[in-house]
Amino acid sequence: MVGSKTNRVVLYVSASLVVILILFAMLRDNAEPITLANATKILENKSVKSVISSQDYIYLKTDKEIYKIASSQVSPKMFTNYEVSIKNSSNIVIYFLFLVLFLGFAALLYRWFQKNEYFNVAKADSGSYGSKQEGSRPIESIKSDVTFDDIGGISDVKSELEEIIDFMKKPKRYKSFGARMPRGVLLVGPPGVGKTMIAKAVANAAGVPFYYQSGASFVQIYVGMGAKRVHELFAAAKNSAPAIIFIDEIDAVGKKRDGQRSDEREATLNQLLTEMDGFENSSGIIVIAATNKIDVLDSALLRAGRFDRRIFVELPTNKERALILSKYLQKVPNEVDVKTIANMTVGFNGASLAALVNEASLLAIRQHDFQVTIDHFDHVKDKVMFGKKKLQILSEMQKRFRVTYQAAKVVCATYYDLPFEKILLSNEKLTPSTDEPLIKHELESRVKMLLAGIVACNIKYNEHASSAKADLDEAKEIILKMIEEYGMGSTLIAKESEKEILINRLYNETKSLLESLQSVIKRVEDVLNERENISKLEVKKYINEVL
Known part of the structure; x- marks a missing residue:
């Protein structure tokens, strides 16, 4: 299969050699050397069609052959009846054109190999899905651009996390007191309250790489793939430590074990527990996980030494909703009082407030209004609320x-x-x-x-x-x-x-x-x-x- 690194190298080298040989054959001087007597004879016979002069040779081109004779052997009088062309000995333009063609051919060849490799891997991994598996993709960190200023109404959560941020920035200060970095932080709260954004803000504030994975991405159809994925995740984080690993919806892989069977999910959970136990105090890795179902998590995940801290992210209060709305309305032309909107959105989470502002903006655009007003919010409130599960809409x-x-x-x-x-x-x-x-x-x-x-x-x-x-x-x-x-x-x-x-x-x-x-x-x-x-x-x- 082309997916092998060695095979790819061999193919690239072979293709390059073929192209070089073709260029050599095209550019080499294949004219036949002749004596002065023979040159004089073919000139007298008038079988020469054109004469080309270079620095070292005179080329005589006939219908069938091209001959050459050293310039020092001939005299200009021999070519009285011929128009002599001057040949540029360096051929810079020709060589440049061939170089461009060669590089273009190499690029096309590389893309063909890359495409061929993708289809071969996809075919091998297709199984029930018929496409490249999520688990086969390399795990890479991202640089978070989310700050705490981008998130409104989380002052309590921010104060809980500031110590962790300070620890990652100044580890020596804490180690001098014998303090160790928490291994895990569990964010608990209903959907839409901004748990993922909070984790990204921590990574941004600490200035460290951020590794995001969903709990569902560890649940693989093939035995052992989930555990392998967990190992790869932690190995990648250790290589770029200090770093933050964020596992969203950890309940997908961390549910309570019943002890009656040992399936792929339980093997993945065991690997996760092992990796968290394998942390060293100097590893500089913190695992942040999010869930809205803490009651279904395995007790081994919740014990001290794994997720040392639990931070509850609740639905925003009236004041917090006003702060969140102010963030979303910063770039929206508006004429509204955020306190009024906050009072009418009891039970809304951050995501619902974002949707509310967006729907109000779209309505204003449809009605060709220059600003968003409270009337727009009144019209779209029911649209945003409709169908929201467990969203308390209070009269x-x-x-x-x-x-x-x-x-x-x-x-x-x-x-x-x-x-x-x-x-x-x-x-x-x-x-x-x-x-x-x-x-x-x-x-x-x-x-x-x-x-x-x-x-x-x-x-x-x-x-x-x-x-x-x-x-x-x-x-x-x-x-x-x-x-x-x-x-x-x-x-x-x-x-x-x-x-x-x-x-x-x-x-x-x-x-x-x-x-x-x-x-x-x-x-x-x-x-x-x-x-x-x-x-x-x-x-x-x-x-x-x-x-």
Whole structure:
């Protein structure tokens, strides 16, 4: 096959020799030398058609042959009846033309070989796909041109990553304190919030090569190809260290192993774990991965020493949406207030906001308007929102219910000191569920937090929204386990009515608590209405002022 490097070299050399021989045959002096007597004879016979003079020879051209005789042997009188042409001995133009032809032929030959090699490789790799496999392409780094200034509303994420950027710029400073670089950073968040752009911005700020791979690119049809691809990726990064490896959608290859089979995906995951364990402190490589399904990842990936840091990238808040919109509107002629648009786009991610600005711009162009106005955004908002999976589109009334619901949850969670940092208006869950052993009062506190939103809405509006389903389902599941599995009822053997008795008791206790903290809930609602997020420390401060 032409794909062999040795074969290619042999073919190139052979082709060059053939061309050189052809040029030699065309350019060599093939005239037949003759004596003065013979030259005089053919001149007298008038069989000479033309005479050409060069610096060294006189060429006599007949119908059949070309003869030459040294210029020193002849005299000008011999050519009285002939027009003598002067031949340029250097033939620079001719040699140049032949050189150009030779180089052109070599270039065409090279392209033909390249094309032939491509089709041969494609044919060999076609399999089920019928085209060149993704895994056969060489892994190359890219130079990121994305900066943190290009991304709006990620101040919290940026502060988490600044230390890593500083480490890659000044490793000696950290090593002098015995600190080691984190091996892996896991970006967790819903689709469209800018996880890939964040990784590119880190690479740009650190000034290091950036290796991008999708988790799906490791999933190959051929056994061993995925593991080989992982090895090649890490080998390429080590050769250009310090560097950043970014694996998008890592859940495609890093799902939990069930232990019942050993397929290609599990072999690829094992290779990834091995490569991350093989890091040396001085390797200068950081793996950044992104996922929106952290709950399906294998526990071996999440342990310390592999992905040491987890950074949660949430949907943007009101203020963050305004910053993102300002970025996208910089090059768009507009007459809009970004705060107004931010208020009408609750639940939009960065990608949705980009699409919204683009659709508004296209509408303005279609209507031959000179600027984008708020009316354009009103017209295209439904178009952008339509069909968005899990995108919370809230009317004014729905937003009021959501604010009250989330305010009650965060107040209850803070009062019982449940683990969380802050709450967002768009959050589905305030605190993650855990499989760790929990004491009875801890489980009851969690149930109260899950019921708090329903309780608060019933107190204030005498009804609650269907969005409470997820929290209610989790509360029921905890109650069921407490009574039937954990033996936390009035007796160790579960009674049919005990689940209803327990959930009603916890509901009433939650109601009593929230009624006593109505002033705190009102203050938290005001904060959520203003900026759509609030921290645990702020809520704790409000509660301490009342109690």
